[in-house]
Amino acid sequence: MTNIGVYISLLLIFGGLLAILIYSLKGRDVDRRIIFLFVLFSVASAIIFHIEFEESATPIVKKVFEFVENLPPESKILISFDFDPAMKPEVHPMANAFVRHALVKGHKLYLMGLWPQGQALMTETIEYVLKPEFPNAVYGEDYVMLGYKAGNEGVLNVIITDFRKMYSTDAHGTSLDSIPLFDDVKSAKDMDLIFPVGGGKPGPKEWILFVGDPGNVPIAPGLAAVVAPLIYPYYPRQAIGLLGGVKGAAEYESELKKNYKEFENVETPALQMMGPQTMAHIVIMAFIVIGNIGFFRARRRKWQEGN
Amino acid sequence: MIFGKSLYCSFIIIACFFTVATAQNEAVATVDSVGQILPQPPGNIIVADHKYDNGGIIDIAWDRSPDDPLGIDGYNIYRACGDGDFEIVAFVLPGGMESYSFIDDKVERGESYRYKISVISSGGESFSESSVSVRGDWEFFDLDKLNILILGIIVCGSVIGFIFTARAGRKLFIRKISGLEALEEAVGRATEMGRPILFIPGILDMDDVQTLAAITILARVSRIVADYDSKIEMPVSRSLVMTTARETIKNSYLAAGRPDAYYDDMVHYVTDEQFGYVAAVNGIMVRDKPATCLYLGAFFAESLILAETGNYIGAIQIAGTARPGQLPFFVAACDYTLIGEELFAASAYLSGDPKQLGSLKGQDVGKFVAMAAMIIGTLAVTVVSAWQFKFFGWLSDLMYSMFSTN
Amino acid sequence: MGFWEQFGIWLAALFTIGIISFLYKDNVLYKACEAIFVGVSAGYWFVVYYWDMLYKKFYQQVTDPVNPEWYPWLGVILGVLMLTRLSNKIGWLSRWPLAFVVGATAGLYMMVYFVSNAIVQIQGTIVPLAEGTAGDIIANILVAAGTFCGLIYFFFSKEHRGAFGGAAKIGIWFLMITFGASFGYTVMSRMSLMIGRIDFLFGRWLELIP
């Protein structure tokens, strides 16, 4: 049913664009209300029928994906939830995609956070992604939730020498000494990869400066779009790659879907969010092209008339 | 063989070192009543009055506790005013550094303070010696800002210098700014068509320099409007801007010799709410169909909403703002755009007054200084970093300190 | 869902459609939305100013039982002078607070802009050009040259002719890239605003989205 909707709306949009192209080849300008209508219709149909586009990962995202792919099984991966509900739509999908990727490869997961609101979102990930999709994952052996700790960069300063100085227990109050995942882990330096997900302070930048650089731990930040340009300069020396905004998240989700059959039907909120955006972008770009074709056509005609 | 021997020797030396080190540790370690080992206190506490402040800040620095690398919880900072008791003022997490510092900005000017640092670990808390007493003093002049003062004097001096040059009667050349040249024509067009001119001074209040620039331009524009006997309409989103704009337009009409043609409602207040204001201005545009729209001042997301509606009604549009984020939309949708600096220069340009034009020439000197500094500074630091050419070291240091803002 | 919540959704939907209908043309619904928006928001901001400024920053300060301040009174005196506009006879007194505001804004922001715009940006350009990868070096040189030419474009006292004019032209090109890039970059965030509204209309109001 929805498929029919998708086809009909795509047909209408692209057919309409073609008609307008022909119209403007006669050198006439399109009324702006037609443009409005196209933008509205394309966005609305993408929302209603869940139109998604397969994203091909840009190199900067692909580096992260491949890094996880190439880690030996049972590597230790830490994900830090450094965001709040306001930033959630952009970056929570990244955290979820990381969790899926890490567990499907059989890595060990350590979840923590530097933002107080991050803890609830961590629980959400565990309850709605981790437990239903990986029923065999055992708490304490495959993943552990350290939870939120106050102290901002101070926390990082401590865990780079010793986790137990900061976290005597996990989020549920179990002593770290009785959690198998911490048998051979002393500090953040024992991690094989760290995914800080966030966009404020403290956030991925602090992870790079306080843990990645001094401890020589690979860092792959997941960032909100507004701060991504500020972190780009750290790539590729201090960050192995990075995910910027909804687009970065969508690319990662797309890579996961492409490479793992089991994720074909999981929720991909970032890809879904990109759908209407991409539709709108394509429509706008189509109009720019149409406008220029019409413009050149009109100019040539004027030139010919002049002769 | 020799290699083996030296390896052996170094082993012995390291072993000795360790023995001595642990022995020393044992000698100092104190045991508290419960039987746990107390950490060793931090040492070398240095307190000093913070420089170039209002007297309310004291800087504290200390060397880490020898136990710091072995794992501690952190440091407590205690403060005593005069001869009073020590009170805890802050807690600092360990960071693996050799020494720590803390800025206490909660002291009273003129009072003397002593500080004590304690280290906390699982073994307990142990205290350092009390520091010497330091008074929070103020300084009359902020030496950290000396470079800014010098640069400010250079720029302001050249502006004032050229004002005087112009006053002395020397003719100064100023190039044409097309957006401003078009202004008079735009007003003329509105007069011909018998439609009003819409003036939007941005959405910020009088405490923004862009609004201030808009008001100085309004003074010129309303003078032209009064001379042409045209009509100006100015909805505003701030009451204070309304009051100021009324004063300005009234005076322009007075100067044009037509005080009777002025009425207060040329400028009217709409609402402080950003998009409420935009909704109303959009309505005014499509209903009154102004022939010319001027958007000068501080704009945010509304820039494109206004400019597209203005375009739709076929108005000539001239915009100007200093916000780089909104300039693209004005450039895309308006006929002329005053980019950044041009907005602030507009009033002087329109005045045609030689003295004010002189100030524009002075501004150019400022740009020249900036460009010269960029070239010299960039070359100096490049040479120093790429070829370790020490000779230019002083130059790159000078450029860095000249443009540092702490 | 209670009646009032349902009512709120319908009201919001009506407002959303009313504003969007302006895209087609000005109409009664838009006019109504505009009238409500202006009236309600003007009242809202006055209320906020009243409690935040007049009450908190003036009344509470001067009537503080422990440590009453006197200087907020100066602001009130200036404010009352502003009201003299209502009188024709002493209306000229209202220029004093205006002059105060103009002078203070000019004085205060002169240094703020000089430091945070001019000095900080010049400081930003002073970097070693020959550091990092080949790409970094090219980028560094480009940024330095672009800033330089951009500044030349802003020169007022020299005609844009000859080599100077050529540099100014390159300066404009850099400005154009900046404008084009920022425009393109912003499109996405603008789209998400509209997506939010459409989501509301089709999702929460019409409940069409599965």
Next chain:
Amino acid sequence: MKRTIPVIIVSVVGTVLVLSVFFPPVQTMGEDFSLFFDIIAVFAFFLGGGNLVRIHLVKIYRKRPDWGFSVVTLVGFFVTLLVGLGKLSVTGVTASVTAPDSFLQTIFVNIITPLSSTMYALLAFYVASASYRAFRAKNREATILLIAAFIILLGRTPLGMKLTGWIPEWLSILQIPNLAVWIMNAPNLAGQRAILIGVGLGVVAMSLRLILGMDRTYLGSDND
């Protein structure tokens, strides 16, 4: 006298505030100014709000076209004032107008928020129509604008990678998403810097003209 005193006030206040930056004992003067400013702004609102009411009353009284909407505006204005100044709420009187149970908050959430976010959302449409019209290769400057915008737009869709994904790794800078990032970081930065430096100097010169009393047409002292 009526014109000279304001000019003197501008000069004195301006000069003092410029210099205050350099002298720690008076460095906080700027904060005091913003307090005065806030108080003055509230008083100015009596004039602004009064003007709003007057204009709409006149419109209603003279039965100008669309006078009915003026009634709506006035009703909205006074109801909001009453609710806010009286701190009315479901339970009578609330402690703070920003409390969730206050009627003012209800008005904000149910009326101002949807109106203002829809108004903001109009931007999406205008962005489309503006790019259709403005991004045309009319001359060299416009072409550069068009190309930069188009690359960035492409870089934000899957099309960018689809079109240029084949470019080998050592030339990966030419892949459109990378090119888009590079444009944002290099040439874009240069343009921003030039604008910002110009603005900084422009503000200095304009403030000087005001403080020196050269530009005072806004106070109307050109001719007398």
